[in-house]
Amino acid sequence: MQLIHCPWCGPREEVEFHYGGQADVAYPENPAALSDEEWAEFVFYRDNPKGPFTERWSHATGCRRWFNAVRDTRTYEFLATYRIGGPVPATGSEPSQQEVSA
Structure with missing residues (x-):
């Protein structure tokens, strides 16, 4: 069993x-103005890199808070976790800028 470090509760x-999907995907400022194609792109299309990737996770049976994590998609290893809105921690295997911001 793998341990994931919750920023509030520690390793669990x-x-x-x-x-919860890719981290740092901004909700459209005016969703009613989007075309069907633009809305579908926002809802369904996400980056899918090989290597470090920023993701959103929820500690569902603990504190129930959301946080971000940097996870290596090749090995499933969690490289770092951090609170939403905080800086991406240095991991030695930094995700590319495209993966950090949407």
């Missing part, structure tokens, strides 16, 4: 967490 077993 992975079964306590739920994946």
Whole structure:
């Protein structure tokens, strides 16, 4: 079993967490003005890199808070976790700028 470090609760077993998708994807400022194609792009299209990637996770059975993580998609290893809105921690395997901002 893998341990995931919750920024509030500390290390916990992975079964306590739920994946929430790519981190730092900004909600459209005026969603009603989007075309169907633009809305579909926002809802369904995300980056899918090989390597370090910033993701959003929820500590579902613990504090129930959301946080961000840098996870290596090749190995499933969590390189760092941090609070939403905080800086991406240095991991030695930095995600590319495209992966950090949407």
